[in-house]
Amino acid sequence: xxxxxxxxxxxxxxxxxxxxxxxxxxxxxxxxxxxxxxxxxxxxxxxxxxxxxxxxxxxxxxxxxxxxxxxxxxxxxxxxxxxxxxxxxxxxxxxxxxxxxxxxxxxxxxxxxxxxxxxxxxxxxxxxxxxxxxxxxxxxxxxxxxxxxxxxxxxxxxxxxxxxxxxxxxxxxxxxxxxxxxxxxxxxxxxxxxxxxxxxxxxxxxxxxxxxxxxxxxxxxxxxxxxxxxxxxxxxxxxxxxxxxxxxxxxxxxxxxxxxxxxxxxxxxxxxxxxxxxxxxxxxxxxxxxxxxxxxxxxxxxxxxxxxxxxxxxxxxxxxxxxx
Amino acid sequence: xxxxxxxxxxxxxxxxxxxxxxxxxxxxxxxxxxxxxxxxxxxxxxxxxxxxxxxxxxxxxxxxxxxxxxxxxxxxxxxxxxxxxxxxxxxxxxxxxxxxxxxxxxxxxxxxxxxxxxxxxxxxxxxxxxxxxxxxxxxxxxxxxxxxxxxxxxxxxxxxxxxxxxxxxxxxxxxxxxxxxxxxxxxxxxxxxxxxxxxxxxxxxxxxxxxxxxxxxxxxxxxxxxxxxxxxxxxxxxxxxxxxxxxxxxxxxxxxxxxxxxxxxxxxxxxxxxxxxxxxxxxxxxxxxxxxxxxxxxxxxxxxxxxxxxxxxxxxxxxxxxx
Numbered sequence: 001x002x003x004x005x006x007x008x009x010x011x012x013x014x015x016x017x018x019x020x021x022x023x024x025x026x027x028x029x030x031x032x033x034x035x036x037x038x039x040x041x042x043x044x045x046x047x048x049x050x051x052x053x054x055x056x057x058x059x060x061x062x063x064x065x066x067x068x069x070x071x072x073x074x075x076x077x078x079x080x081x082x083x084x085x086x087x088x089x090x091x092x093x094x095x096x097x098x099x100x101x102x103x104x105x106x107x108x109x110x111x112x113x114x115x116x117x118x119x120x121x122x123x124x125x126x127x128x129x130x131x132x133x134x135x136x137x138x139x140x141x142x143x144x145x146x147x148x149x150x151x152x153x154x155x156x157x158x159x160x161x162x163x164x165x166x167x168x169x170x171x172x173x174x175x176x177x178x179x180x181x182x183x184x185x186x187x188x189x190x191x192x193x194x195x196x197x198x199x200x201x202x203x204x205x206x207x208x209x210x211x212x213x214x215x216x217x218x219x220x221x222x223x224x225x226x227x228x229x230x231x232x233x234x235x236x237x238x239x240x241x242x243x244x245x246x247x248x249x250x251x252x253x254x255x256x257x258x259x260x261x262x263x264x265x266x267x268x269x270x271x272x273x274x275x276x277x278x279x280x281x282x283x284x285x286x287x288x289x290x291x292x293x294x295x296x297x298x299x300x301x302x303x304x305x306x307x308x309x310x311x312x313x314x315x316x317x318x319x320x321x322x323x324x
Numbered sequence: 325x326x327x328x329x330x331x332x333x334x335x336x337x338x339x340x341x342x343x344x345x346x347x348x349x350x351x352x353x354x355x356x357x358x359x360x361x362x363x364x365x366x367x368x369x370x371x372x373x374x375x376x377x378x379x380x381x382x383x384x385x386x387x388x389x390x391x392x393x394x395x396x397x398x399x400x401x402x403x404x405x406x407x408x409x410x411x412x413x414x415x416x417x418x419x420x421x422x423x424x425x426x427x428x429x430x431x432x433x434x435x436x437x438x439x440x441x442x443x444x445x446x447x448x449x450x451x452x453x454x455x456x457x458x459x460x461x462x463x464x465x466x467x468x469x470x471x472x473x474x475x476x477x478x479x480x481x482x483x484x485x486x487x488x489x490x491x492x493x494x495x496x497x498x499x500x501x502x503x504x505x506x507x508x509x510x511x512x513x514x515x516x517x518x519x520x521x522x523x524x525x526x527x528x529x530x531x532x533x534x535x536x537x538x539x540x541x542x543x544x545x546x547x548x549x550x551x552x553x554x555x556x557x558x559x560x561x562x563x564x565x566x567x568x569x570x571x572x573x574x575x576x577x578x579x580x581x582x583x584x585x586x587x588x589x590x591x592x593x594x595x596x597x598x599x600x601x602x603x604x605x606x607x608x609x610x611x612x613x614x615x616x617x618x619x620x621x622x623x624x625x626x627x628x629x630x631x632x633x634x635x636x637x638x639x640x641x642x643x644x645x646x647x
Contacts, residue, residue: 037636038636039634039635039636040636047611066552137458138458140503140504142552162631162645163612163631163633163643163645164612164645164647165612181634181638182634183634184632184633184634184640184641185630185631185632185633239401239404239407256401256402256404276402318630320629320630320631321630
């Protein structure tokens with residue numbers, strides 16, 4: 001009997017010890033969203049700032065509060081080495097960040113013990129530590145990092161550029177929301193997508209031609225690959241031949257204009273959208289994708305979009321017709 | 325020997341003062357006329373031009389160019405060299421008018437003039453709105469011109485005032501509305517105070533004053549936010565007048581408007597009856613507001629507004645966004 005009691009006490013002590021270690025660890029690496037509204041333990045509404053065409057949210061990690069870019073084009077959470085100095089030797093080198101980061105070299109992976117969204121936490125998430133000072137300089141804001149796919153995949157994500165906010169709702173393994181009273185507005189439509197690694201690939205149609213578009217919240221401009229079927233460019237109104245890099249020593253002549261109509265399904269259309277024709281082969285190689293285009297800010301501005309990674313579905317909520 | 329040193333110092337001082345006084349005070353390359361941005365190119369303002377590829381980096385004397393066409397090229401048109409053609413309005417001056425609505429407030433606009441679709445007219449670093457051109461953080465050793473869409477307006481909705489500092493020589497207003505520019509938004513002296521009015525869209529802005537090079541927050545504004553430099557940025561929330569209309573419930577005796585903007589006060593805002601229904605106008609701060617109508621004691625969402633949200637208790641409210 002005494003032996004049993006001793007074992008119980010020992011077990012209790014171990015549990016307390018493990019729990020306290022866990023608490024200590026989580027305190028160090030928690031990410032929370034200050035100034036956000038927690039609707040319930042599974043849902044948070046995070047205000048969104050739009051800087052140029054980047055989506056910026058405020059978050060707090062390792063006692064540092066500040067701006068993070070919300071970028072589904074990034075595979076992992078990225079911390080800015082300017083504000084999170086690298087304490088460890090690189091574990092491995094990666095090269096699979098895109099969007100605003102397509103010029104980065106040698107991101108260093110850093111493992112976060114826990115990523116915590118107030119009451120529920122995501123454990124063992126990896127993050128890259130990269131110097132993002134060039135974005136800070138060009139956008140004139142302090143950027144702590146980038147929130148990417150590995151943080152977002154366990155949530156349903158409503159990107160609402162009308163109300164300037166992002167709603168994250170925890171989903172189960174099948175992608176069902178753990179709480180239902182999240183959207184008071186009607187879901188107007190939906191389309192399926194395929195997840196290629198971390199890239200959302202939407203099968204769509206431009207002027208009868210089937211194309212694959214990547215949806216990337218970090219893409220400041222829509223892009224359309226060059227060398228597509230000529231039929232596609234009939235729905236593309238070229239406005240000008242561009243020197244994309246401005247007064248740079250590396251100028252690329254690209255075409256900018258308007259994509260008149262992009263058809264995502266029989267009922268979901270979007271356009272006209274400002275779009276550039278460019279060469280996506282480098283990005284396709286890096287991501288193992290075969291994309292014909294990328295849709296980002298221009299698309300999200302027109303479509304209030306919900307992303308469910310587990311169900312591989314996009315849902316849409318209508319913009320208001322009547323505005324005060 | 326001593327005299328030589330004195331001479332050198334004097335010459336240096338003269339050069340320095342010449343340099344600082346020679347900075348142009350007018351914005352170069354554009355002006356704002358009502359709701360239009362007027363790009364203005366005066367060929368006498370430019371001394372050198374750079375070629376497009378493959379001779380980038382080599383400069384040509386501007387006077388040697390036979391000008392056939394002038395265009396505006398910037399990040400607003402993705403640096404098109406061929407599209408935004410200007411009109412010749414006099415022997416030396418070219419103009420192009422664009423609606424200001426085409427330029428969103430929160431973007432950093434940079435531009436240059438392109439001559440004959442081939443030469444970049446190079447601004448001088450002395451131009452008040454010139455900015456070193458760079459690409460991906462790498463310097464290009466030339467300058468672009470910066471464009472600000474925040475309007476200086478006598479009756480602008482954002483009135484900035486710094487009291488005191490009668491002996492200051494120069495006060496600059498710098499904030500998120502001009503991407504923390506440190507040169508262009510010079511405040512005007514009015515008695516002992518410094519003032520500047522801007523026309524800004526509803527939003528939350530951060531700002532500071534730069535008094536003779538020293539950054540200070542607005543001493544008369546109690547709203548501020550800590551910044552990364554360990555000091556405080558002043559906060560300004562721009563409001564907008566909105567009218568709530570309920571084109572319904574004509575038979576009702578009383579309709580109350582309440583929402584997050586008045587802490588859901590059930591007595592404060594009584595709407596006025598009109599022929600069409602009920603109405604009320606008020607100033608609302610930028611951002612999202614929840615609201616509902618109370619029609620003869622019954623709470624309803626706005627039947628004419630499709631935007632709705634749940635609150636923390638599972639109730640549905642109508643939502644208005646001011647931006």
